[in-house]
Amino acid sequence: MAGSRISEQLPPLIDRNQSPLAFGQRALPRLAAELQNPELTVRQGALAALRDLIHDPERAYETIYHGCLERLKVLLKDEDSSIRTATTEVLYLLTAHSVGREAILREDVVGCLSELLDEPVDACRRNTHLVLKMMSGFPAGVACMVSLGLVPRLVMKVAAETEDIRELVLSTLGSCMRVDTQAAQAALASDVVTVLREQLTHSSTNIRREATAAMIAISVPPQGKVKVCEEEVLPVLVQLLSDEDLEIKANAAGTIMNTAVITKGKFQSLQAGALAPLLHLVECEHRAVCANALRALTCLAEVPRAREQLLQHLPLLQTRLNHPEPIIQRASATAIQVISWTP
Amino acid sequence: MASPLQPYNQAPNGAYVFSSRPRPAPTRLKYKNPAVIQNEESYVYGNIMYDRRVVRGNTYAPHTLPLRSQPDPAELQKQQEARRRALARKRAKEQFRLLTPEAVEGRKHTDVQTELYLEELSDHPEDASVGCQTDAFLDKPATPLFIPAKSGKDVATQIEEGELFHFDTEVQPVLEVLIGKTMEQALLEVLEEEELASLRAQQRAFQELRNAEIVEVQRLEEQERRHREEKIRRLKQQREVLENERVIAEKIAARVFAQQYLADLLPSVYNTLRDQGYFYDPVQRDIETGFLPWLMAEVDSALEKREIVLTMLDTLIYDVANSRQETWKDPLPLLVTPEI
Numbered sequence: 001m002a003g004s005r006i007s008e009q010l011p012p013l014i015d016r017n018q019s020p021l022a023f024g025q026r027a028l029p030r031l032a033a034e035l036q037n038p039e040l041t042v043r044q045g046a047l048a049a050l051r052d053l054i055h056d057p058e059r060a061y062e063t064i065y066h067g068c069l070e071r072l073k074v075l076l077k078d079e080d081s082s083i084r085t086a087t088t089e090v091l092y093l094l095t096a097h098s099v100g101r102e103a104i105l106r107e108d109v110v111g112c113l114s115e116l117l118d119e120p121v122d123a124c125r126r127n128t129h130l131v132l133k134m135m136s137g138f139p140a141g142v143a144c145m146v147s148l149g150l151v152p153r154l155v156m157k158v159a160a161e162t163e164d165i166r167e168l169v170l171s172t173l174g175s176c177m178r179v180d181t182q183a184a185q186a187a188l189a190s191d192v193v194t195v196l197r198e199q200l201t202h203s204s205t206n207i208r209r210e211a212t213a214a215m216i217a218i219s220v221p222p223q224g225k226v227k228v229c230e231e232e233v234l235p236v237l238v239q240l241l242s243d244e245d246l247e248i249k250a251n252a253a254g255t256i257m258n259t260a261v262i263t264k265g266k267f268q269s270l271q272a273g274a275l276a277p278l279l280h281l282v283e284c285e286h287r288a289v290c291a292n293a294l295r296a297l298t299c300l301a302e303v304p305r306a307r308e309q310l311l312q313h314l315p316l317l318q319t320r321l322n323h324p325e326p327i328i329q330r331a332s333a334t335a336i337q338v339i340s341w342t343p
Numbered sequence: 344m345a346s347p348l349q350p351y352n353q354a355p356n357g358a359y360v361f362s363s364r365p366r367p368a369p370t371r372l373k374y375k376n377p378a379v380i381q382n383e384e385s386y387v388y389g390n391i392m393y394d395r396r397v398v399r400g401n402t403y404a405p406h407t408l409p410l411r412s413q414p415d416p417a418e419l420q421k422q423q424e425a426r427r428r429a430l431a432r433k434r435a436k437e438q439f440r441l442l443t444p445e446a447v448e449g450r451k452h453t454d455v456q457t458e459l460y461l462e463e464l465s466d467h468p469e470d471a472s473v474g475c476q477t478d479a480f481l482d483k484p485a486t487p488l489f490i491p492a493k494s495g496k497d498v499a500t501q502i503e504e505g506e507l508f509h510f511d512t513e514v515q516p517v518l519e520v521l522i523g524k525t526m527e528q529a530l531l532e533v534l535e536e537e538e539l540a541s542l543r544a545q546q547r548a549f550q551e552l553r554n555a556e557i558v559e560v561q562r563l564e565e566q567e568r569r570h571r572e573e574k575i576r577r578l579k580q581q582r583e584v585l586e587n588e589r590v591i592a593e594k595i596a597a598r599v600f601a602q603q604y605l606a607d608l609l610p611s612v613y614n615t616l617r618d619q620g621y622f623y624d625p626v627q628r629d630i631e632t633g634f635l636p637w638l639m640a641e642v643d644s645a646l647e648k649r650e651i652v653l654t655m656l657d658t659l660i661y662d663v664a665n666s667r668q669e670t671w672k673d674p675l676p677l678l679v680t681p682e683i
Binding site (some may be wrong): 257260 | 428531532535539547550551552554555557559561562564565566569
């Protein structure tokens with residue numbers, strides 16, 4: 001009769017499509033060998049098994065150790081689309097571990113992935129973009145992507161892709177530009193500001209959020225600020241300040257605050273009437289919204305005309321001084337200081 | 344190997360008796376005929392020290408048996424057997440052979456075939472091969488199922504509800520494993536997602552802080568830059584103003600100096616001009632330049648005319664004088680006709 005101790009192993013044949021796992025250390029070498037098998041069903045089974053295994057970090061390390069990445073690279077070019085989809089999913093799960101990310105950089109898998117950007121199958125493209133999104137989270141990955149010239153391609157893909165994939169592309173671009181200045185230069189060279197401006201008015205909240213996040217990243221370097229002023233993005237941003245989603249508001253305020261550092265940006269923001277919404281946002285409880293709004297007001301307050309107007313609203317800012325978050329306290333203190341400055 | 348035992352001879356009194364009495368090996372005599380010696384039946388003893396058949400000295404080197412050695416008892420038996428068989432064969436042959444009488448002198452018996460047709464005599468008997476093949480198996484109909492006749496008694500058993508096992512208690516561990524594993528898996532997945540979510544939240548918080556701080560830094564930088572530029576501009580302006588003032592002062596000084604220097608320029612200039620005759624009376628000048636030269640020219644021409652006339656007169660006189668002279672040279676009439 002069955003004992004009541006739960007074994008460490010899962011029952012052997014849960015999913016019919018998965019190839020059975022060998023015991024202990026033999027599991028991964030066997031899977032690696034199966035990945036090269038010319039039979040389609042065998043490869044699919046192996047990929048399905050790998051997909052379930054790779055959630056475990058130890059198994060992920062073993063996979064890399066046994067050189068499965070080489071096989072996966074070969075499989076990326078396979079003719080069958082289900083194999084490609086499964087391979088990209090496995091790669092996505094691998095990027096969740098840092099050994100996986102390092103291995104992907106080392107084996108130059110990103111180059112092979114970039115060929116899949118034009119893939120007709122949606123699921124495969126989605127997974128590819130997921131992988132790229134994960135890889136854009138850290139400097140070495142972004143450096144790799146920039147060197148492969150992926151940033152201009154991604155900029156072009158923004159307009160061309162379907163909605164959910166567009167989100168991923170936008171977030172990838174945002175992280176790239178945030179992490180590495182070279183990526184920002186490359187993106188600016190491919191007119192990313194124009195592309196982003198179109199996305200700012202999209203109906204889907206997620207896309208707007210990602211677009212504004214990318215905007216805030218691109219407005220950090222000085223050329224970005226100039227471009228933002230040139231492309232007349234500020235009126236759109238001022239509109240977005242009244243959007244429903246908190247993150248979008250925060251990002252819009254952030255972009256305004258970045259752009260208002262340069263003189264041209266200040267004047268354009270004032271022309272677009274940014275003061276009133278920003279004052280409204282200062283009262284918001286969300287930390288990012290409040291902080292960004294305060295900083296934006298600080299930048300705008302360097303213009304004498306704006307200072308006059310803001311002097312009337314000093315009490316509002318002073319209420320913010322007692323906020324528990326240190327960042328908001330500092331921001332409000334700086335704002336008050338700048339507004340009350342006289343030459 | 345059949346080695347029939349020697350017949351065991353027993354003497355009547357039980358003592359052992361040799362079947363062949365031991366005797367010394369006969370020596371080989373060099374100079375005497377051995378047949379002669381055997382007929383005599385006297386044994387010639389030799390000195391074993393000088394017997395060639397005795398192996399002396401080194402026993403390591405192989406030595407071959409000398410020619411006439413005592414044969415092995417087994418060998419002996421075999422040879423006896425062989426002799427007996429040969430003898431038997433010979434007797435058999437003899438029996439066959441001696442059916443026909445011997446040939447008369449001068450004639451010879453030969454074997455001859457007296458049949459009509461000669462046939463080859465050989466040891467091989469004639470043989471002929473004959474083949475035989477059974478019919479192929481026809482399709483057999485399936486053998487009917489062999490159901491042996493029923494024998495014995497029928498017996499039945501019925502298992503009641505709780506007799507073999509009690510389901511509820513037995514299923515407990517199985518259920519535990521199944522549900523436990525499922526829960527474990529689900530928990531793992533939820534944990535993973537939670538981990539990811541908390542990582543994201545942390546990232547986001549960091550990003551917000553970073554953004555705010557970056558913008559502050561940039562704003563201050565910008566401010567600094569503006570102030571610095573303003574300062575530079577003002578300094579430049581100031582410098583320009585100073586420069587202008589300096590230039591103006593220089594100009595004024597230069598002008599004053601120039602004025603002074605050129606104060607008495609005018610009188611001296613006038614004096615010089617007057618000295619050089621640039622101020623003149625026009626009538627006087629006119630007379631001087633126009634009238635007097637003309638006058639002189641006229642005078643000149645008049646004088647010239649006079650001179651011409653005088654010269655002409657001189658020439659005339661000269662000519663006349665010359666001709667007069669010639670006339671005077673001529674001894675002809677003394678006519679003096681002045682040809683005037």
